[in-house]
Amino acid sequence: MADRVHPSTKPTTNGTAATNPSFPATKAQLYGATRPTYRPQANRKRSRGCCCAYVLWTTVVIFILVVLAAIAGAIIYVLYRPHRPSFDVSGLKISSLNLTSTSHLTTNINLNITARNPNRKLVYTYNPITITVTTEKDGIVVGSGLLPSFVHGTKNTTFLRAAITSSGVQLDDVSAGKLKADLKSRNGVALKLELETKVKVKMGGIKTPKARIRVTCQGIKAAVPSGNKTTTASLSNAKCKVDLRIKIWKWTF
Numbered sequence: 001m002a003d004r005v006h007p008s009t010k011p012t013t014n015g016t017a018a019t020n021p022s023f024p025a026t027k028a029q030l031y032g033a034t035r036p037t038y039r040p041q042a043n044r045k046r047s048r049g050c051c052c053a054y055v056l057w058t059t060v061v062i063f064i065l066v067v068l069a070a071i072a073g074a075i076i077y078v079l080y081r082p083h084r085p086s087f088d089v090s091g092l093k094i095s096s097l098n099l100t101s102t103s104h105l106t107t108n109i110n111l112n113i114t115a116r117n118p119n120r121k122l123v124y125t126y127n128p129i130t131i132t133v134t135t136e137k138d139g140i141v142v143g144s145g146l147l148p149s150f151v152h153g154t155k156n157t158t159f160l161r162a163a164i165t166s167s168g169v170q171l172d173d174v175s176a177g178k179l180k181a182d183l184k185s186r187n188g189v190a191l192k193l194e195l196e197t198k199v200k201v202k203m204g205g206i207k208t209p210k211a212r213i214r215v216t217c218q219g220i221k222a223a224v225p226s227g228n229k230t231t232t233a234s235l236s237n238a239k240c241k242v243d244l245r246i247k248i249w250k251w252t253f
Contacts, residue, residue: 082201083118085152087215087240089193090114090159092233097142097224099183103176107143109133109164113195117152122203124152127210129197133164136190136218138178142166147195183224191233193217193240201246213244 091112098106111131117124129147134140143166152158171179182189195215201208219237 081119082122082203082246084242084244085124086116086118087195087217087242088114088116089217089220089235089238089240092191092220092222092235094222094225094231094233097183097189097222099171099176099179103171103173105142105166105169105171105179107133107164107166109143111145111162111164111193113147113160113162115152115158115160117154117156117158120154122201123154125200125202126150126152126213127198129195131162131164132194132196134192134194135179135182136192136220137182138175139192140171140175140179141169142191188221188223188234190218191220191222193220199244199246208246211244211246213242216241216243 089111091110093110094108095110096106096108100106111133126149128149131145131147133142133144135142143164145162145164147160147162150158150160193216195217197213198210199213200210217238217240219239220233220235221237222233223231225231
């Protein structure tokens with residue numbers, strides 16, 4: 001039996017097989033070709049939340065530390081009741097206070113200072129103390145001196161002595177003129193004392209860093225000696241002010 005030949009289902013054109021016609025790409029295909037690859041981003045809300053939590057806890061810790069420091073300072077203040085030391089001029093004698101015609105100043109003064117520590121549990125330790133004596137009105141330096149370092153025990157009164165001197169110090173014309181006018185005054189020369197040093201405080205086992213202390217004494221009236229006589233200054237109106245700031249935790253006295 002003869003085989004049957006079936007014609008091809010694909011139409012031919014001029015003896016060649018026909019190809020599928022090409023169509024333009026759809027919008028979906030074009031969009032998919034140009035669309036960037038999706039990459040998931042980190043969770044910004046979560047990172048912001050962690051940062052806020054860190055700041056909050058840091059603030060809480062700092063606040064707690066400040067409160068604890070204030071409580072500790074209050075306990076120390078109540079236990080020790082710190083008070084500043086006091087200073088008084090207990091004596092001032094002038095052996096020489098001479099200003100020459102060439103404006104050279106020579107001074108010799110014996111000074112007595114009384115220092116008191118009113119505290120029962122605080123001990124003061126002083127460095128060497130510099131003393132400067134000036135005229136109260138114009139601030140002209142009359143002489144200077146030095147006190148040795150010392151330890152000021154609890155409920156203690158210490159008597160200090162110093163020599164205030166100047167030897168042939170040359171003054172300018174303006175200062176010399178003002179000092180001559182003061183020396184000729186019938187009421188005497190008004191003097192001012194300044195003591196300056198550094199001090200540290202011991203309270204039981206606690207020691208503070210060294211702090212600057214300045215003592216200013218005013219209201220001293222001194223008469224100029226004549227010849228070999230020594231004059232004693234009037235101290236009835238003399239007052240001393242202590243400038244000292246020592247910080248213990250949150251307390252300053």
